Amino acid sequence: MLPEILPRPAPITQHEYLSRRLALMAALPADSAVLLPGASLVTRSRDSEFPFRQNSDFHYLTGFSEPDALLLLLPGRLEGESVLFCQDRNPLMEAWTGYRLGAEGAVREHGVDQAFENAERGERLEALLDGRHTLYLPLDSPEAMAIAEEVRSALMVRARRGACPPEVLADVTPLLHEARLIKSEAELVLLRHAAEISARAHVRAMRSARPGLVEFHLQAELEHEFRWQGGSGPAYASIVGGGVNACVLHYIENRAPLRDGDLVLIDAGAEFDLYAGDITRTFPVNGSFSASQRALYGVVLEVQERALAAIRPGVTLVELHDGVVRGLTEGLIGLGLLEGEVQARIDDESYRRFYLHSTSHWLGLDVHDVGAYRQGGEPRVLAPGMVLTVEPGLYIPADADIPEVFRGIGIRIEDDVVVTTTGAEVLTAGVPKHMEEIEALMAEK
Secondary structure, three states, X not given: OOOOOOOOOOOOOHHHHHHHHHHHHHOOOOOEEEEEEOOOOOEEEOOEEOOOOOOHHHHHHHOOOOOOOEEEEOOOOOOOOEEEEEOOOOHHHHHHHOOOOHHHHHHHHHOOOEEEEHHHHHHHHHHHHOOOOEEEEOOOOHHHHHHHHHHHHHHHXXXXXXXXXXXXXXXXXXXXXXXXXOOOHHHHHHHHHHHHHHHHHHHHHXXXXXXXXXXXXXXXXXXXXXXXXXXOEEOOOOEEXXXXXXXXXXXXXXXXXXXXXXXXXXXXXXXXXXXXXXXXXXXXXXXXXXXXXXXXXXXXXXXXXXXXXXXXXXXXXXXXXXXXXXXXXXXXXXXXXXXXXXXXXXXXXXXXXXXXXXXXXXXXXXXXXXXXXXXXXXXXXXXXXXXXXXXXXXXXXXXXXXXXXXXXXXXXXXXXXXXXXXXXXXXXXXXXXXXXXXXXXXXOO
């Protein structure tokens, strides 16, 4: 019997994209403009390309999904404040690579005020940016900078005839990324869906695991579910690390055999309408935790659940991380992997031998999503609508001074969380993480 197909949630509306553009323009001086290129196709090998994925900032403002597009925002322009340049209609190319919306389709489907095909871009850009004092663009984008400098140079040539090139180039990304940090309800619907797909994929992998498989077999189970449920695939390179491979934080080779008695760590999430899921679970290949695995896993689970319970408006990620570090350090001392007083081991950072990374990152259109982690030099406080991960872990090296029963064990537990007005909503609760639940699920097969 084929697995269930989840209902597809509603996409973000034209009205919301328009509201985002208007909000950005409202934060800018009247004599300014925004120039934002979309993504282009990237060559994979010779004459084939990687699957196209739109630039996240460009998607946030337009929802436009074709390559080689360019957005201009022109506050106060009577003929229309949003102008999109896109690929030309070309029946021959469309027969090879698919239908293109063209300028008329871009206005109709995406609600921009005006659109022109790229064949007209050079000439029209000069006219549209003439007289704009400040040009906002992503300063770290070579393509955006090249376009801006080309337009400015052309307008400077015409300065004696009255042309006024932009005098200042300013970075648009802080404004855009601040807006992206707080998710709308429509975005949360998509993030919940990405999380549900991701959770179903992890459950599927747990049910499929057994000694004798290879890590890539579980990767195949995960990514089948991502695509089966309408996702574009993984939101990032899937991590499936059995045994000591779980101690490599970004292990993506996924080619080692899964051995009886080992744990396997899976860090993987689906991308749906460009929004990311991000889940990590660690479980026994044979379906039963050993005593040493159970002891380490219990430390990580208790710390993770305490961190989830602490999330609410006004708390900082630094406070969450400090609580995780203290809990993990207490656990390491209790298991004999560290010695001495808890505060001393925190102060000398000896815990970092076993816990190398931060506890949280923002989540959204990018798996490590944008948004400042500090404001005015101080740690940022959580606010409703922020989405983050909570992912403590322990990674025990296979060194001679480590008790043999703990050597080479890596454990991470990660959930996706929305900050609410009163606390937190865990989006990824659909995949078990308590040991008895994991063992029961794996026994079903």
